[in-house]
Amino acid sequence: MRITSISARAVECGFNSQKLQTSRVASPMSRFPRFAQSRASWMWPTKKVFVRVTGEDGSTGWGCTNGGEIVEMIVNDHLARLMVGEDMGDLALLNAQMAASLLPNDRSGFAMMAVAGVDIALWDLSAKARARPLVDLLGGAELDDLPVYMTTPRPEAFAARPFAGLKAAAPYGPESGDEGLKANVAVMQRFAEAAGPDTPIMIDAFLSWDADYTLRFAEAVGDVNVRWIEDPIHPQDIEGLQRIRREMDPGIALALGNFAFSRVDCADLLRSGVVGVLQPDVAWAGGISEALQILDMAQAAEVPVILHNTCEQPWALALAAARQTNALVECVDRGETSPLYELMGARPGIAGGRVATPRDPAGNIPPSHVLAAFDAAEPQLKEA
Structure with missing residues (x-):
């Protein structure tokens, strides 16, 4: 056609x-x-x-x-x-x-x-x-639902619920000095209390930190179950990322790729050896065709992929269900209601910490x- x-x-x-x-x-x-x-x-x-x-x-x-x-x-x-x-x-x-x-x-x-x-x-x-349904074109899916981690400003709303993790957005960077660092650590302690001992917590720094600050933060949260720090510095600062990875607690991963806008950008990160979790956004990084190649590269490098902001993108959910083993997806908490959940059809159903695999052949409907x-x-x- x-x-x-x-x-x-x-x-x-x-x-x-x-x-x-x-x-x-x-x-x-x-x-x-x-x-x-x-x-x-x-x-x-x-x-x-x-x-x-x-x-x-x-x-x-x-x-x-x-x-x-x-x-x-x-x-x-x-x-x-x-x-x-x-x-x-x-x-x-x-x-x-x-x-x-x-x-x-x-x-x-x-x-x-x-x-x-x-x-x-x-x-x-x-x-x-x-x-x-798109998921069939991508190879089909055996699972009817996928595990979800929540990015949220209100961890208490998800306490004792079976999500795979809770992620915070860092409120402060180096410009806020020691008080800001203490506040960031307090956020992690609040998230850890809400999540419980068996649920990992994460933090998104949104390119706002530097290598020194990231290392100070990682040391300060040494007694908290922090699974990863996301995008602490710019993804093109490979030397800075390598220093962080070399000096930071190996138990804390670097989650990168949200601001990698193509397979070329993702390949650079993968070659650097610093990536613990690769997180490209399908709607930013060239679409489904590009994401398929990124998934293949990450699999070859034995680096797990969590597609960014998955639950607002039915095509990203389809990719995760059809092309990933042991997939984990992200849901951004925008409150009880938000038009951003329904930009291409009905809001995806989340129950028991899992989101349904999209199988509607009607596809995207704005x-x-x-x-x-x-x-x-x-x-x-x-x-x-």
Whole structure:
């Protein structure tokens, strides 16, 4: 089947109003007082980007990624004109074609989010054309559900519940001195108390620390069951990561890859020998086609993979169920209700610390306000 149209639309979905955005959470901007109190004060374009691909039979596939108007522009003004008319017989080839077309300018961040949005929509369209769930196209899944760890600002809400772990967002970085370090340690102690002795806890530093601070923190939490520290420094600072890995308690892993936007970025991390857990985001790192290659590389390196923010991405759940042995997935706690849970269909069911494997052949279905945004954009897209 050939592609007849591709279009993208950036839609406000409330990302910047969630608690993890409005509360004190460390970030690369924490050292600037104006932006230290919340991620919402500086975060990159936060509208969700929905991508619609139409086949020659009139059927549609949907993808969703981040990056707001920037990614919308890349899809509409660049990738769409390259992809319309192409045959969908080889999705890996189409993915490589999109990525190569952006290589002279950018091979990370917004560029690969755009590639991911289109790629996810192509896989969705392919599954719908066969009237099969995506998980079957990816090889099928034996398990009906997968174990979940929770990223949450409220660990007490998950106390004594059978989740595979609880992860905190670090509130402070080096700019907050000893008091900030003590506060970060107190967060870990609070999480450990809620989790209990048999449930590991983790912390996400969101690129806000440096090697010295990471080592000080690791020493300070030596009596707490910390499974990993996530993204303490920039993933391209290989020397800094190698120093951390060399000097830090070997019982604490480094979880990296959230900000690795392609298999090339992930390969660099894997070659460094520092990765304890690789955590690429399918909707940021080039989509399903790229993620399949990343999973293969990590398996060869014997490094476990936990796909970032899995439970908000049915395609990531399908990948974990079909292509990983002993998969573990992440759910980000956004409160009892959030539109971010239902951007491509019903909220995934989580019970007993496990999430259901997605098996609905209806595939990705965006909510009505997203469909309305596409209808409103049709005249402008046609003129362009």
